[in-house]
Amino acid sequence: MLADAGFVPTVALGWRAGFGNFLDKELGSWWRTRRWLIHLVLWLVVINGFVLLVGLGDGPRRSAAAKFNEVMEVFFQVGGFFGVIGAVLVSQGSILSERHSGTAAWVLTKPVSRAAFVLAKVVAISVSFLTLCALIPSLVLQGETWVMWRTLPYLGPFLEGFGLLVLHYVFYIVLAIMLGTLLNSRGAVAGVALGFWLSGNILPNLLPKWVLRVTPWSLTKGAGSLALWHPFPIQLWQPALATLVLSAVALGIALWRFEREEL
Amino acid sequence: MTSSPGPQPGEVVIRTSGLTKSYREVQALQSLDLEVKRNSIFGFLGPNGAGKTTTIKLLLGLARPSAGGATLFGMDIAHQSLAIRRRVGYLAQDPRYYDYMTARETLRFTARFFWRGPGPAIERRVAESLELAGLADKADRPIRGFSGGERQRLGIAQAQINRPDLLILDEPAASLDPMGRRDVLEIMGRLREHTTVFYSTHILDDVQRVSDTVAILNQGRLVAQAPIEALLAGSGHTVYLLELKGAIERARAALAAASWVAGVTEEQRNGASCWHVSVTDDAAAEAELLRLVLRDDGLRVAAFGRKRYDLEDVFMGLVEGQAGVGEGGRSGDAR
Numbered sequence: 001m002l003a004d005a006g007f008v009p010t011v012a013l014g015w016r017a018g019f020g021n022f023l024d025k026e027l028g029s030w031w032r033t034r035r036w037l038i039h040l041v042l043w044l045v046v047i048n049g050f051v052l053l054v055g056l057g058d059g060p061r062r063s064a065a066a067k068f069n070e071v072m073e074v075f076f077q078v079g080g081f082f083g084v085i086g087a088v089l090v091s092q093g094s095i096l097s098e099r100h101s102g103t104a105a106w107v108l109t110k111p112v113s114r115a116a117f118v119l120a121k122v123v124a125i126s127v128s129f130l131t132l133c134a135l136i137p138s139l140v141l142q143g144e145t146w147v148m149w150r151t152l153p154y155l156g157p158f159l160e161g162f163g164l165l166v167l168h169y170v171f172y173i174v175l176a177i178m179l180g181t182l183l184n185s186r187g188a189v190a191g192v193a194l195g196f197w198l199s200g201n202i203l204p205n206l207l208p209k210w211v212l213r214v215t216p217w218s219l220t221k222g223a224g225s226l227a228l229w230h231p232f233p234i235q236l237w238q239p240a241l242a243t244l245v246l247s248a249v250a251l252g253i254a255l256w257r258f259e260r261e262e263l
Numbered sequence: 264m265t266s267s268p269g270p271q272p273g274e275v276v277i278r279t280s281g282l283t284k285s286y287r288e289v290q291a292l293q294s295l296d297l298e299v300k301r302n303s304i305f306g307f308l309g310p311n312g313a314g315k316t317t318t319i320k321l322l323l324g325l326a327r328p329s330a331g332g333a334t335l336f337g338m339d340i341a342h343q344s345l346a347i348r349r350r351v352g353y354l355a356q357d358p359r360y361y362d363y364m365t366a367r368e369t370l371r372f373t374a375r376f377f378w379r380g381p382g383p384a385i386e387r388r389v390a391e392s393l394e395l396a397g398l399a400d401k402a403d404r405p406i407r408g409f410s411g412g413e414r415q416r417l418g419i420a421q422a423q424i425n426r427p428d429l430l431i432l433d434e435p436a437a438s439l440d441p442m443g444r445r446d447v448l449e450i451m452g453r454l455r456e457h458t459t460v461f462y463s464t465h466i467l468d469d470v471q472r473v474s475d476t477v478a479i480l481n482q483g484r485l486v487a488q489a490p491i492e493a494l495l496a497g498s499g500h501t502v503y504l505l506e507l508k509g510a511i512e513r514a515r516a517a518l519a520a521a522s523w524v525a526g527v528t529e530e531q532r533n534g535a536s537c538w539h540v541s542v543t544d545d546a547a548a549e550a551e552l553l554r555l556v557l558r559d560d561g562l563r564v565a566a567f568g569r570k571r572y573d574l575e576d577v578f579m580g581l582v583e584g585q586a587g588v589g590e591g592g593r594s595g596d597a598r
Binding site: 024 | 320323324325326327345346349351353355357358359360361363372373376377378379380381384385388
């Protein structure tokens with residue numbers, strides 16, 4: 001490369017080579033296009049719309065406290081249900097489509113690491129999706145409960161429940177990205193990821209209780225209970241820790257596999 | 264700016280030794296030994312499936328060799344790929360970019376892999392590259408609306424944005440119309456001043472126009488590597504073409520008696536006899552051949568000249584295994 005007066009060359013080596021540029025590009029695909037707006041509207045309608053319907057619904061006469069509790073449960077259940085589907089759908093093609101289209105082969109001929117390529121996707125999707133599907137709906141939820149009942153959830157328990165919800169999303173984002181490095185079709189990626197999630201609604205009844213402690217399956221149910229200070233049958237730190245470990249393992253597998261990918 | 268030193272004069276930029284790649288049962292590339300010298304325009308030829316793209320992918324670290332190895336700028340492709348890629352520009356056969364980006368954003372994105380800043384310098388470089396590729400007027404349009412030719416131009420712009428020491432182009436003109444091809448070849452010629460160009464193609468005309476060195480690959484094997492002039496000169500004896508009208512028997516006998524004539528092949532074309540005279544001594548042939556034939560008053564010479572091979576002759580001869588490329592290809596021009 002010829003010396004170019006005035007240019008400052010990039011210096012990052014190892015896994016960081018190209019990470020900043022990749023991250024900027026990935027965040028740009030969310031925030032410098034209309035994608036953020038589409039997701040924002042979608043999640044506000046789905047999550048906060050549900051909350052509003054439940055809060056304003058003409059059900060049997062109940063106290064404001066009971067309705068408040070119901071709204072909080074609905075928030076975590078609806079978020080946990082539709083949010084996971086959203087997390088898988090936004091992540092399923094992130095690597096796969098680039099492998100198939102040839103854009104991955106193109107950018108990886110630049111002085112970048114493959115780890116940077118994968119990690120930038122994980123970070124950008126996590127940050128963007130969590131902002132649009134968890135953070136903003138949570139803030140809007142505060143506004144909704146304040147407008148309807150002039151009350152707010154207790155911050156500490158709510159943040160703990162919110163943390164579990166976030167962990168739940170992150171796991172499925174990383175899982176779908178990992179599957180995108182292993183499988184060759186979007187259908188297979190979504191099928192395996194969503195199949196794993198759905199089996200969490202069936203298998204725990206057939207399997208020993210300890211399975212709930214080592215999988216993310218109980219997180220969203222536990223998140224609602226935690227936010228409302230309700231007791232939950234298992235210690236939630238156990239599945240939280242297990243989910244964290246499983247996410248790290250999935251990320252490790254994704255990095256290992258993509259490093260060996262022939263493009 | 265501090266930058267990696269450029270290649271030295273005469274330096275071998277690409278060297279492969281026994282480079283091999285197999286995919287399960289298929290041998291995509293078999294023990295390739297290649298040398299590409301600095302500032303050459305190196306044409307990498309072969310029919311579809313010959314292993315050209317595989318070679319390029321191996322050089323760029325997109326695939327791993329099954330055996331053998333290669334160096335670029337003296338650096339090993341297996342262990343120093345990142346440093347190599349700082350000095351290389353690459354255009355894929357069917358270039359794909361992020362459709363939501365504009366051409367300017369794509370080039371800015373590419374440039375940021377090489378330079379952190381300053382912003383104005385990067386913007387200048389982006390603008391220069393857009394100008395070079397003839398995309399200045401489409402710079403701020405999303406790529407999703409680009410034609411194949413425009414994508415190809417963008418591909419060249421992004422490949423050279425870091426002013427690489429080596430430009431690797433995989434079929435750079437394949438999807439272009441004749442004007443687009445001409446433009447691409449011109450750009451390659453201009454870039455040659457400070458860059459080595461290694462490009463794969465099956466458009467033989469292009470290779471003959473711009474390349475100085477050629478390698479021909481067939482079924483994963485290197486079948487020829489030489490400066491283009493050497494390749495075009497043929498691999499065997501010099502051949503002269505004669506187009507004769509009239510009685511040819513005496514002339515035929517005279518040539519048969521000449522010690523420097525290795526052989527004569529003959530065909531009839533439009534009422535004339537076309538001779539391909541293969542000679543062992545080019546100087547003797549230059550001095551004697553025409554004179555020898557013209558001794559016969561009843562014979563008229565309609566055309567005479569040294570046979571010039573074109574690359575198609577050589578290519579077809581090598582790829583199809585035709586014998587005696589130097590002794591009569593499929594076509595030739597009489598000077």
